[in-house]
Amino acid sequence: MTSSRVPGPELAWQLHAECPDPCVLFQAVRDEAGALLDFQWTALNPAAEALVHGLGLGPALSAWRGGLKGLPERGALGRLVDTGAPLSFEVQGRVDGAERWYRARVLRRGDGFSLWLSDITDVSVERRALREELEQERAARAREEHLRLALETAQMVTWEWSEARLTLVWSHNAEAFFGHPPGGPGDTMEGFLERVNPSERTRVAEAFLQGLCAEGPYTFQFRGPCADGTERCFEVVGQTFREEGRPTRMLGVVMDCTGRERAQAALREAEERYRLVSWATNDVVWDWNPSGEHIHWGESCLTVLGYASEEMGGISWWEQQLHPDDRELVLSSLGHVLQSGGESWAAEYRFRRKDGMYVHVLDRGLVTRDAQGRTLRMIGSMMDITERKRAVERMQEEAQFRERFIGILGHDLRNPLNAITLSARQLRRRGAMSPVQQQLAQRIETSAARMGNMISDILDLTRARLSGGIPLHLSPTSLPAVCRQVVEELTVAHPGREILVQAEGGGEGIWDPERLAQVVSNLVSNALEHGEREGPVFVRCRDEAERQVLEISNPGEPIPSHLLTTLFDPFRQVGAARSGRGSGLGLGLFIVRELVEAHGGQVTVRSTEHEGTTFTVVLPRDARGAARDVGGALPEEAHTG
Known part of the structure; x- marks a missing residue:
């Protein structure tokens, strides 16, 4: 020691x-x-x-x-x-x-x-060796799993043939890949050939023999029937390995190219159809190799543009015939398609005819590329759309005239309508009228009020279409207070219906209170008319950061999905109202959208069988910036501090 x-x-x-x-x-x-x-x-x-x-x-x-x-x-x-x-x-x-x-x-x-x-050094070394062996085994299994996933994702199988065994060895997914019952494609060349279309067996056998002699990779295709009776197209890619100049082993993959073949066949059919259509129309067909100057022009150029085909020049000549105001944009779009690998190009521009006049044309082309993505050819057609452009312009002018006319008409109708309303109101105030007369006067006043709402909708439509947006008069506003006021008015007009108002947060912002009341009124009226009569209508307000969210929902049958995309378009109606009183013009939701967007907000709708229908309005806390953007009036800004 x-x-x-x-x-x-x-x-x-x-x-x-x-x-x-x-x-x-x-x-x-x-x-x-x-x-x-x-x-x-x-x-x-x-x-x-x-x-x-x-x-x-x-x-x-x-x-x-x-x-x-x-x-x-x-x-x-x-x-x-x-x-x-x-x-x-x-x-x-x-x-x-x-x-x-x-x-x-x-x-x-x-x-x-x-x-x-x-x-315990010896034990530790053995344990470490065992761990390394287990890690290697796990890595091998992971590689096998990765290979399996790669083969399934790429829709291919691997195969191996050796001279020593004279057998074919397939990857584990071969049965599912070929759609064969248990037994798969077989482990011999003869068994595999039985899975090939009978008319192609001789060719496929010869292709394998040629592969034995090939230097480097080789490929061929074949067709084979599946267990479900369909026929699919396959592509084989393989390579032969040699020892002392003698082939001893073949490795390769088989890919399902059925989809690719169908796409190529469809493309060939489309190209043939396009060629036949070009013969049957007056479109100017052209063919251009982007690596050179020359363009081959079709025979229709004489009819459409006044030039004989031999008078039409190459790409530089075509550029000179473009209208100066269109040239830069057209050349930029064409260059972008060629350089970015695009397959198609389309442009509308003005082109100078032989007589010096410019015509509007629609030019469309397809780009053909090689395996490396280099542009080989571009084929297209030029269509004269001058008359169509003129027709569209005339239609736009007529639409603008109609909208102006409607706006003027709606404005001038207010005077006689106000006279009717005032007269009916005066008659009702007379005590000497009989109950029947009182009822008639009430009906006149109600109908006049409804007509006034329609005129207001028409005027809002005209402002939205012709004036660049509906003007706003902004001031500090409480959205919950606006909702409660509107709900009180609608509750009187719809006795027996339940309208619930829920508010989370203060709901204060800079908005147009009258226009917000119009939004709430239109959405709640819409819910009352189209929702279940027994079901309540929910009006919810809540604060979200710098936004205010308003939701109006009702139970009932959902709005058909194909109508949701056009629900906010003018003169659109989902269907007959359950209350029997439609809005008449179908402008309510259009005006809601215009008013919300004038505030810088957004309105959306979701409608399902389980949840019913919910309209969601999202408003910025301060709408002054948005109102300036649309040119809205801001006479109340002095009161906003």
């Missing part, structure tokens, strides 16, 4: 007898207050002395951490001394240049502990 402080004879004998493996006794090193500072060994048996010398360790345990990896922290060893609970762990160190692993056991001895070390 070697020790820096030699223990008693009994302890030395015990270390020799009980610790054939390296054993070290450590004593706690404490300060005057008894706080643990470190541990220092006090005794070593011969095996431990050789180990400490081999590792170059000092007496302090804190210095051992550089030579032995895996030692517990000082606090864990301090707890062992305090509690007596033993510790077990593994450490690693380099002894005489070789990595060694030890199983360490620590037991308390007085104000210290004994550290026993058992060499």
